[in-house]
Amino acid sequence: MIWTVLNETDQKIKLVSKGSTDGILPKGSFLTVEDNKSKRKFILRVDESKQVVPYSPSPLLSDMDLEYLEADKKCKNEITAYRVKDVFERDDGMVDFIHPTSPARRSSQEEINLAMGMGDKGPKVFVSTVHSNQNRVLRDESGKHITATLPSDFFYHQTLICGKTGSGKTVAMKYLAQYFIEEIKGAVLAVNVKDIDFLQMDRASVSDDEAVLSEWKSLGMSPHGVSNVTMYMPANRRYESVKGINYDICRKITLDVNQIQPEALTGLLQGISDKGALNLPGIFRYWRQYEAEKGKARFTEFVKYFNSKEDSKRFTSISDRGEETPVTIHPGTYDNISRSLESAIDFFDNSSADSLDYDDVLQQGKMSILDFSGDKGPRFGSILLRDLLKKIVDAKDAMMSKVPILIIIDEVHQFYSTDSSREALDDIERICRTGRSKEIGVIFASQSIEDIPKGIPSVVNTQIFFKTDSSSLKSIGVKISPEELEGLRKGFAIASIHDLPQLKILKFPLSLCGVVKNE
Ligand SMILES: Nc1ncnc2c1ncn2[C@@H]1O[C@H](COP(=O)(O)OP(=O)(O)OP(=O)(O)O)[C@@H](O)[C@H]1O
Ligand SMILES: [Mg+2]
Known part of the structure; x- marks a missing residue:
């Protein structure tokens, strides 16, 4: 199957299929152009591809019981492709022409490797194409997956x-x-x-x-x-x-309350967007430092501590840099956090688990x-x-x-x-x-x-x-x-x-x- 280079628009190469090509090369495919004038090779990636009808029959024909001409049925594949790789790179500061009429064919695996600059270490996936509702894994001329x-x-x-x-x-x-x-x-x-x-x-x-x-x-x-x-x-x-x-x-x-990172408790606050709630890690840090028994604390004790402030809703918070600040939590937020803490009790300190x-x-x-x-x-x-x-x-x-x-x-x-x-x-x-x-x-x-x-x-x-x-x-x-x-x-x-x-x-x-x- 062969395509022919026509021209370039907006830095995209336009090609059209030759007579023997009987299908549309889908987007995502790769083409190799062998320039017949400069004898250089270019690898292109198909970015747009469609069927065109060179001798588009007149709509009126459909109502006349005429024999269609073979030419009326002719389809061609028109492609717009991005220039991915010049196999030979010039060193004089210029970029090669891709001459019109040069032939292009489907690229081989080696050419695609070269175009993508791929190494050989890493997970392999299949290069694929899409056209309307069709998805295909790209294959080379011999039918092998690319x-x-x-x-x-x-x-x-x-x-x-x-x-x-x-x-x-x-x-x-x-x-x-x-x-x-x-x-x-x-x-x-x-x-x-x-x-x-x-x-x-x-x-x-x-x-x-x-x-x-x-x-x-x-x-x-x-x-x-x-x-x-x-x-x-x-x-x-x-x-x-x-x-x-x-x-x-x-x-x-x-979860072990003695070891948990205080910030991790913000995971409890999913759905609480109130800024006041963000004091929870700081309040927990304070509790663990001054109120809890070192190394032997239990989460239920923290919940009790939190709930014991129901009247004042005033706490001391310690930031991760160790600064202590007093905080007062808004009643709505307080209730919300309190409920979240209670429902998390069984996540913690289970003696039969690690x-x-x-x-x-x-x-x-x-x-x-x-x-x-x-x-x-x-x-x-x-x-x-x-x-x-x-x-x-x-x-x-x-x-x-x-x-x-x-x-x-x-x-x-x-x-x-x-x-x-x-x-x-x-x-x-x-x-x-x-x-x-x-x-x-x-x-x-x-x-x-x-x-x-x-x-x-x-x-x-x-x-x-x-x-x-x-x-x-x-x-x-x-x-x-x-x-x-x-x-x-x-x-x-x-x-x-x-x-x-x-x-x-x-x-x-x-x-x-x-x-x-x-x-
Ligand atoms: N790469 C693949 N090749 C062939 N079949 C696949 C491939 N990926 C997924 N499938 C098929 O589709 C099914 C669903 O895939 P998967 O579980 O990855 O969906 P999902 O995107 O994670 O969906 P969800 O959002 O519901 O979790 C798989 O069980 C498998 O049969
Ligand atoms: Mg899934």
């Missing part, structure tokens, strides 16, 4: 994943998590919020879908579970034995899953995540661990609501910024970009959109219509990836682990 290698470093530049329900977000995160464990030999911390989404990572995925099987084959991969997984479940939750979950690798966890510290998680090749599904799960999770993340970052900051870590927060709005305090988001931003130097990666996922707490989009360098109806794709660069975005099939996504700007449309392989049909 892959792209995400640069390993992208993990530490933070990632945001959005997409409607069932579009492939969780599967993609499982795939990336397994890569991080097995190839990077890092640690993974993932939260499970829905059903048993992340609770079967120790098991091999099962699929009888031909496309999935052939994708695995072309990557030379076969499904297998992660060998070192521990699943942490809140001690206060009762579990019925769910079929398919290996309870031998589950541990019960609780509290988590950074070294439980920061272990080479270990995947830790925090199960926050169920009624109170997200609230427990909000506190535990804040506490644990802070401990992990502090440990990394203090060089106490060199193990790289990937933190996966699915359904992120459940833990960090949009109106949640600056403080909590400051924490997340700190983690994200430290990430680059300390090898901490965070993946945030949510169904809609509107749910993502403000502030997160500004710290992520990779954005992946599965099927979605959001109009937040302005800056990605390929012209994707809202219909095309809404029509993306499972696993296909539009992306803007750190250090891999040329990869716009991709498909994740089905994760090798954790995607097990419910028996």
